[in-house]
Amino acid sequence: MGQTITVDGMSCEHCEETVKDALTSVDGVTAASADREASTAEIEGSAATDDLLAAVEDAGYEASA
Numbered sequence: 001m002g003q004t005i006t007v008d009g010m011s012c013e014h015c016e017e018t019v020k021d022a023l024t025s026v027d028g029v030t031a032a033s034a035d036r037e038a039s040t041a042e043i044e045g046s047a048a049t050d051d052l053l054a055a056v057e058d059a060g061y062e063a064s065a
Contacts (some may be wrong), residue, residue: 001046005041005052007041011036017034018059018061019032028047029052031043053065
């Protein structure tokens with residue numbers, strides 16, 4: 001199952017990697033990518049949306065479903 005969330009605050013490639021790493025650390029995530037230009041992240045797997053949002057926010061970015 002795939003999900004797309006909105007991530008605000010990414011300004012560089014390092015930001016994208018930080019968001020990706022935060023998302024892939026969540027149980028149930030099989031793949032993740034982040035796009036700073038679109039302000040989105042795409043996630044594959046069975047993780048709960050609330051867990052994904054919390055991981056991104058813990059990494060220092062604003063996230064919403």
